Amino acid sequence: MIYFDNAATTFPKPNIVYEKHIEAMKDYGANPGRAGHKMALKANRGIYETRNLIGKLFNIKNPMDIVFTFNCTESLNLGIKGLLKPGDHVITTSMEHNSVLRPIKHLEERGVENTIVLTNSKGEIDPKKIEKSIRENTKLIVTTHVSNLTGTIMPIEEIGQIAKKHNIPYMVDAAQSAGVYDIDVEKMNISLLAFPGHKGLLGPQATGGLYIKEGLQIEAIFQGGTGSASESLTQPEMLPDKYESGTHNGPGIVGLGAGIEYILEKGMKNIREHEEVLTAHFLKGIETIEGIKVYGPLDIKKQGAVVSLNLKDIDSSEIAYILDEEYDIATRSGLHCAPLAHKTIGTLEQGVVRFSFGIFNTKEEVDKAINALKEIAREV
Template sequence: MIYLDNAATTRPKPPGVAAAVTAAMDAYGNSGRGAHDEALAASRGIYAVRRRLADLFGGPGADRVAFTPNSTMALNIAISGLLGPADHVISTDWEHNSVLRPLYRLREQGAAVDFVPADRRGQLDYGAFSRLLRPNTRAVVCTHGSNLTGDLTDIEWIGDFCHRHGLLFILDASQTAGMVPIHMARQHIDVVCFTGHKSLLGPQGTGGLCVGEGVDIRPFAVGGTGVQSFSETQPAEYPTRLEAGTLNSHGIAGLGAALEYLRTVGAETVRTREEALARRFYQAVRGIPGVTVYGDFSAEERAPIVTLNIGDYDSAEVSDQLAERFGIATRPGAHCAPRLHRALGTAEQGAVRFSWGWANTEAETDAAAEAVRVLATEE
């Protein structure tokens, strides 16, 4: 199988990730639940990964990294813990349902939500940020990279906009964490929500938030923490205030090994290779009659994603043909991005997404392009 579904989850994981998970299962106790060697080993291991993530995101420190099972939970925590019924929020048409549904729920509670529109080519109207601004605007919540087209938002511009107007900036870095540089302090980002199993190359079941100084998020879940057990409320200190219950210390150990791989090989090296493969594929398929490619490939930076349709074929049918006849794994359908599909005019057809990872090759990329050519010829 040629695996080109890395935007869903990277596969295979780098050397050492699975071994780190297994080693933690053999050695770790429960972090914060004792002073014996096994519990302390878990605490030390988790702290080391917090510190690496804080450094990666330009965050204020290890204590401001809180772990969750995924970026969806991180976004729910940030949105529900910072915003309320009296607030107005600006988001975009690029968003995944992990942003949209928490915002829609917030809207049902009385908040106002507006979306920066995308045009028929999927490009955002940045002038709309200023036009949508209200006296009670509290935050901008947006993705760093579209999981549908691979286009990147200009977080430098958005961060400056938020800073000028005193707004919170909550960034969904699901598709970019570990691949595209993020620096919270320089880019005026208040919260980075990330997942560990995509460009960070770690196991599923890992993710979290990196929270800026002075940002106080109300706890989403409350419960056991191993500290302040007689308090009737969740401890106020980070990261405990956002981490009720036992952490996935085994998965976090695997994430630590993935971060070490990225440090050793170089995240920029991995990113350059993945993007080169995606552009190679784009150049090969863009001129095939009947093929429509979505996204802006004139941009200098983008995620290693190419999404397309062949004629009026349903995207699920094309993806099935790619898997059954050519052994190529892709992602069809709506990609949990309904607003952008409506903007592109693909709400009914969906689209077929190809996405590259650190282990893909030029030969695999060329084989995928040839498969698209064959299917388009048969259309």
């Protein structure tokens, strides 16, 4: 099978991720941060080390400002809903995933205003439009870093500058970028960074995190046992405990640490270049196919390793089905949980077939996809 659904979750993971994950389950699968016995302490150390690695990756000075969650959706909900109060205003873009838009729409019913800034049909945002949308009560700007639909890379450093100038917290959804594109929370003025563990960071599923800039007041979503201040019936205020109630995904977080170490050893730049080469090769290979429509910037310096396309007016799910059944190529069709993004590029009816490449994909696999699309285009 050729796996081109890396934007949903990267597959496979580096072997070391499986190994460390299962080792943590089998050798020290205790509940971390609770008891003081050797195995629980070892589990706790595993979590601590991953927290440090994440800090290193994103230039987060105090790793205790990183909260572990179970997926990026939780991270986004925590940041957005934990920060915004009725009467506040939030700015976002039309290229966002439902994990950003649905919480914002949910808050709209509870008195939080929003502005959804439209991008052009390639998914590109004009930062000036964001600046123009700022109101007196704007309390948050949230944008994706890399679109999950078109791969469009957002100018997060520029947007961060605008946020800084107006003293507004800036939240970045790094679902498609963490582990592949440079993210520096200091340099980019990011106050909230939401990331999944199981995509570009190459960790297991059920891992993710949220960086919360010191001093930012975020209400916790959960209350519960934290293994700290246990005499108290109220949630401790200290980070990360305030936001980490209940049993951690100890082995998963250890696996995530192995994924990040793998990235640091390989070099993020090398990984990115590999994905750029594949993306460019694919874009080049499909451009002459009759009846093909390709969306997004069509420029590897402006987009991540995601290419969305359609063949003629055929329903995207039909093409994805043929790719899967006849060529054993896994893609994702439909709407990708990003309805406004589809509206923006004009594909709300047809959906698109999304190809998303990862570190373990090869040029040969991309060639097979190109040939498959050529054959299908001739037949449909």
